[in-house]
Structures are given as C-alpha cells and as structure tokens.
Amino acid sequence: MQKLLHQCLIFLLLSCFSFSSLASFSRHPNRQFGQAKNYEGSSDLVDLRYHMGPVLASSINLYIIWYGHWNPTHQCTIRDFLNSLSSSSSYPSVGDWWRTVRLYTDQTGSNITGNIVLAGEFQDSWYSHGAYLTRLAIQSIIKTAVSSSHDHRSLPLNPHNGLYLVLTSSDVQVQDFCRAVCGFHYFTFPTIVGVTVPYAWVGYSGSQCPGMCAYPFAWPDYSKMPPPGSGGVGGGSAMRAPNGDAGVDGMISVIAHELAEVSSNPLVNAWYAGEDPTAPTEIADLCVGVYGTGGGGGFVGKVYRGKWGIGYNVNGVRGRKFLIQWVWNPVKKRCFGPNALD
Numbered sequence: 519m520q521k522l523l524h525q526c527l528i529f530l531l532l533s534c535f536s537f538s539s540l541a542s543f544s545r546h547p548n549r550q551f552g553q554a555k556n557y558e559g560s561s562d563l564v565d566l567r568y569h570m571g572p573v574l575a576s577s578i579n580l581y582i583i584w585y586g587h588w589n590p591t592h593q594c595t596i597r598d599f600l601n602s603l604s605s606s607s608s609y610p611s612v613g614d615w616w617r618t619v620r621l622y623t624d625q626t627g628s629n630i631t632g633n634i635v636l637a638g639e640f641q642d643s644w645y646s647h648g649a650y651l652t653r654l655a656i657q658s659i660i661k662t663a664v665s666s667s668h669d670h671r672s673l674p675l676n677p678h679n680g681l682y683l684v685l686t687s688s689d690v691q692v693q694d695f696c697r698a699v700c701g702f703h704y705f706t707f708p709t710i711v712g713v714t715v716p717y718a719w720v721g722y723s724g725s726q727c728p729g730m731c732a733y734p735f736a737w738p739d740y741s742k743m744p745p746p747g748s749g750g751v752g753g754g755s756a757m758r759a760p761n762g763d764a765g766v767d768g769m770i771s772v773i774a775h776e777l778a779e780v781s782s783n784p785l786v787n788a789w790y791a792g793e794d795p796t797a798p799t800e801i802a803d804l805c806v807g808v809y810g811t812g813g814g815g816g817f818v819g820k821v822y823r824g825k826w827g828i829g830y831n832v833n834g835v836r837g838r839k840f841l842i843q844w845v846w847n848p849v850k851k852r853c854f855g856p857n858a859l860d
C-alpha cells in the first residue's frame with residue numbers, strides 16, 4: 519500500500535508534463551456504439567421500474583482484482599477514481615455524481631449507500647485462468663482471489679457488503695469484450711465462489727478497442743471524424759484524456775457505469791427498464807455517451823475543457839479530473855450529472 523501510494527505521488531508530480539498521445543485506432547468498426555440507445559429528452563418512453571429486489575444500501579467494501587499485467591500509473595488513476603466516490607472534492611465532484619445513484623431505494627425505503635470503501639486489492643499477475651476468458655471465468659478469478667491456497671495475499675470473501683471489481687489488462691481477451699460490451703456486472707454463483715456476491719468486470723480497451731470503449735477520447739475508425747462536440751479540430755485529435763491515457767480514462771467511465779448499475783440492480787431484480795431480465799436496460803445504459811447538457815445522439819454534451827484540450831466533467835481526490843457518463847435520474851426522469859447547466 520505504501521509503495522503504491524508513493525507511485526501515485528510521483529505520478530502526480532510528473533503528470534503535468536507527461537500527457538501521452540492518443541491510443542491507436544481500432545481496426546474493428548464499432549457497430550455497438552452506432553446503435554447505442556439514447557433516451558435524453560424522451561423520458562415518456564422510458565419504463566424504468568423497481569422489481570422488488572435489494573439495492574446496495576449498506577456501506578460497500580470494494581475489492582479490486584487486477585488481472586494480468588498492469589501499469590502502476592494506470593492503477594493509480596483508477597484507485598484515485600474509486601477513492602473519489604465517497605470523498606469530498608470541489609464541486610462538481612465524483613461524489614456529487616454518485617448522488618444521482620443514491621436516489622434509488624429498495625422496498626424498505628433505504629437509499630443506495632454513499633459510503634464506498636476501497637477495502638482490498640489483489641494482483642493476479644500470473645493470469646491464473648489464462649488470457650482468453652469466458653464471462654463465467656470472471657467468477658473463477660474471484661474464487662482464486664479469495665482462496666488462501668496461494669502465496670499471494672488473498673482477499674476476504676465478503677458476502678455481507680463486498681463488491682468485487684475484476685479489471686483485466688490490455689492483453690486479456692474476454693468473451694464479448696470489444697464486440698458487445700466494455701464491461702458487465704452480475705453476481706457470483708455459490709457453486710463457483712461459495713456465496714452469492716455482486717461483482718463487475720471492466721477491461722482495459724486502450725489497445726483492443728479504444729474507439730468503442732474509450733469514447734470520446736478515441737473514436738471508431740469508420741467514422742473518420744472526432745465525435746461531434748468533442749472539440750476535435752480539423753481532422754486532428756479527439757478530446758484528450760484527463761489522466762493522460764485514453765484507455766484508462768475511458769475505462770473509468772465504464773467503471774462508473776458498472777458501479778451505478780451493480781448498486782441499483784445487484785441481483786438483476788431491482789431497477790431496470792424493459793420486460794426481459796436477461797437483457798435489462800439499467801440506469802447507466804439509458805445514458806451511454808451522455809456527459810453533459812445537450813449530450814446524446816453522438817454528442818458528448820457540455821463538459822469542461824482543461825489545459826492541452828483535456829475534457830472532464832467531475833473533480834476527484836488530489837486534484838484529479840475525470841470524464842464519466844451521466845446516469846438516469848429517477849426524480850427528474852432524465853439523464854443527469856452534477857455538471858448539468860439546467
């Protein structure tokens with residue numbers, strides 16, 4: 519922990535001078551993004567309903583499983599984002615963004631918690647289940663991380679208020695990753711992990727499909743143009759990533775997306791729209807690609823611009839800035855974030 523913190527501090531000192539160039543473009547056209555549903559301004563069509571299941575109302579102990587070979591600088595950015603969820607930073611902050619998620623309640627009237635603690639980390643740097651993973655294999659990775667049989671320090675198995683976040687490195691391929699999904703959430707099966715506990719997986723897309731999963735810091739190569747409203751200039755660059763890496767900054771918005779959804783629909787029987795629980799439309803699915811007022815239909819929306827053309831919409835701990843997508847606000851009945859102009 520000490521060593522990692524030290525690396526974070528070094529990164530902050532260097533970060534002013536080390537914005538890297540954008541990741542290379544994906545060779546695979548992104549059909550998914552072009553079809554992304556957007557519900558901004560069409561709230562009558564959204565039938566988001568509560569299906570009587572639990573939400574994550576108790577303080578969350580979040581455990582990260584770093585799968586594969588991870589760059590410590592990237593780990594540091596992600597850790598700072600997660601630590602920003604329940605910290606106070608200048609408005610609009612990551613915590614202010616989470617307030618929209620907190621508006622969801624369960625049948626007892628309890629809101630989703632505002633207390634998310636980074637309770638442990640596990641480095642699976644030996645690729646315990648290989649570099650090609652099925653969706654179900656993510657559960658086996660969690661099992662490995664909570665089993666004490668390894669030399670490496672294992673994580674506690676916490677079915678009471680644990681939430682496991684599996685993050686796969688650039689060289690790991692996951693079923694449906696870069697084709698249908700950038701991340702997903704679900705819950706573990708007792709036959710694999712021993713208990714039922716919610717988890718989420720997000721992959722690092724910087725080399726595999728930045729145009730799909732690191733939008734708007736990269737864009738699909740079929741489009742030939744920066745995303746509209748991203749501020750890219752004349753055939754030039756997309757919006758710059760606020761923490762210097764399109765893959766990791768894009769991943770942070772996907773992590774935000776999955777955390778919002780796993781908290782409001784942890785057992786896939788609480789908050790979702792549509793009639794099909796096997797393909798639920800959840801609170802962040804409704805707002806994919808919307809980061810500010812006027813966003814939607816391929817427009818990022820009104821976000822802040824910083825030095826060197828970086829784009830962001832929220833502040834985090836230690837001076838960090840992040841660009842994270844909005845989520846559905848059940849009171850206003852529209853996509854919303856703390857940087858909204860109205």
Ligand SMILES: *[C@@H]1O[C@H](CO)[C@@H](O)[C@H](O)[C@H]1NC(C)=O
Pocket residue numbers: 617620621622623629848849
């Ligand atoms: C809890 O949710 C209700 C209903 O959305 C909302 O009115 C209230 O402000 C929420 N409380 C907190 C602390 O977010």
